Amino acid sequence: MLISLTFMLLMWVCIDSPYRLGGVQVDVSSKTLTSRQIGLGTFPFSNVFSPVSQSDALEIAKTFIDGGGRYIETAPIYPRTVDLGAILRQFPRDSFFVGTKCVLHVDSNGETVSSGTPESLRSQCISEISRLGLDYLDLLQTHVTPTDVSPNVAASALAELKSEGLVRYIGVSNTTASDLRSYLQGAKIDFVQNRYSVIYRAPTDAVTEICRENNIRLNPYQVIERGQLINRNPNAGQWRDGDLRNNKAEYIGDAFDRVHRWAIDELARIADNSGMTLEELCIRWVFSSPQSTLPVVGATKVWQVENNMAFSTEPLSVDILDAMNSAYSYFAKEIRQHFGVSLEEFRGLA
Numbered sequence: 001m002l003i004s005l006t007f008m009l010l011m012w013v014c015i016d017s018p019y020r021l022g023g024v025q026v027d028v029s030s031k032t033l034t035s036r037q038i039g040l041g042t043f044p045f046s047n048v049f050s051p052v053s054q055s056d057a058l059e060i061a062k063t064f065i066d067g068g069g070r071y072i073e074t075a076p077i078y079p080r081t082v083d084l085g086a087i088l089r090q091f092p093r094d095s096f097f098v099g100t101k102c103v104l105h106v107d108s109n110g111e112t113v114s115s116g117t118p119e120s121l122r123s124q125c126i127s128e129i130s131r132l133g134l135d136y137l138d139l140l141q142t143h144v145t146p147t148d149v150s151p152n153v154a155a156s157a158l159a160e161l162k163s164e165g166l167v168r169y170i171g172v173s174n175t176t177a178s179d180l181r182s183y184l185q186g187a188k189i190d191f192v193q194n195r196y197s198v199i200y201r202a203p204t205d206a207v208t209e210i211c212r213e214n215n216i217r218l219n220p221y222q223v224i225e226r227g228q229l230i231n232r233n234p235n236a237g238q239w240r241d242g243d244l245r246n247n248k249a250e251y252i253g254d255a256f257d258r259v260h261r262w263a264i265d266e267l268a269r270i271a272d273n274s275g276m277t278l279e280e281l282c283i284r285w286v287f288s289s290p291q292s293t294l295p296v297v298g299a300t301k302v303w304q305v306e307n308n309m310a311f312s313t314e315p316l317s318v319d320i321l322d323a324m325n326s327a328y329s330y331f332a333k334e335i336r337q338h339f340g341v342s343l344e345e346f347r348g349l350a
């Protein structure tokens, strides 16, 4: 079971001048990780979607960093088909903010195991520092809630690593409201990372208020649903052999097609009427949620990074949000009427 899970700030950097990306002028003056910005997820560097070579990954990272991006995210259990440490070494240490994960990790036999004990978290932290060739990590977050200790024990162990300077910020991922409350009994938490998109809201909606009360920033993942919301390629949904999306209910058959068509038709219409690209609409929808300041988006091609960064990170206007939320409610209702299940059940997520 655990083996199958294998698939399963910073220098407060300030840039003095605006940069141009994808033809759009973006003001990054006073850009720090406290400002809203997009992170680069490196799960796709593991050849789990479209193929990515070491040189492709380097170009993608370079485009991201040159374009003003800072937050690069990884995890010890991502298959290591690309050497991320070698890529990071190409850039000054203060030009990126690297986040990685713990609890799920790879043991000395190469197997994915899970532990949140203080001893194990310390050893996992040191192992990630070494894997990435760094002196410290910017962010270390639990990948899942540990099952061998209570969340507050894991949180205080992470806080100790932070107090020693091995990590600068600590976070938790895939958390429920009750687990988050328990983590908070152990330590102040800086980041929460749950899955969150215009079509998949519940896990983050359940914790947003706690994050607001405790000044925790959200760095949500899968905000473009692995391309499902924005991929206009006529072959979208016909994944190559070896693409992980072939094994996920929401990315195959009717579950993929209906959501994809809804996005490409309905969301694209709202985007067009608002003078935006579909990427902008979907990603800015995430930025529009309180605390959601650092969505992480993966890429397998340079043009994707350019498209995904080429716009303002300001929250959307109330009118646009209303239009998107109406389109979502109408679509969810249609699915229930047609299939007799909730949208999440229809997608195989409930």
Ligand SMILES: NC(=O)c1ccc[n+]([C@@H]2O[C@H](COP(=O)([O-])OP(=O)(O)OC[C@H]3O[C@@H](n4cnc5c(N)ncnc54)[C@H](OP(=O)(O)O)[C@@H]3O)[C@@H](O)[C@H]2O)c1
Pocket: 040, 041, 042, 043, 044, 049, 050, 073, 074, 143, 173, 174, 193, 220, 221, 222, 223, 224, 225, 226, 227, 228, 230, 231, 232, 279, 296, 297, 298, 299, 300, 301, 303, 304, 305, 307, 308
């Ligand atoms: N904490 C957790 O449990 C957890 C779980 C999952 C992910 N994450 C993190 O979140 C990051 C983001 O998630 P993700 O990478 O799985 O999925 P994602 O960001 O939703 O989707 C990334 C994929 O979408 C496609 N794509 C990207 N930009 C596109 C564009 N402009 N147009 C069309 N397609 C585009 C690319 O795949 P193709 O080119 O192959 O179509 C890309 O690999 C991960 O990399 C990881 O760092 C964390």
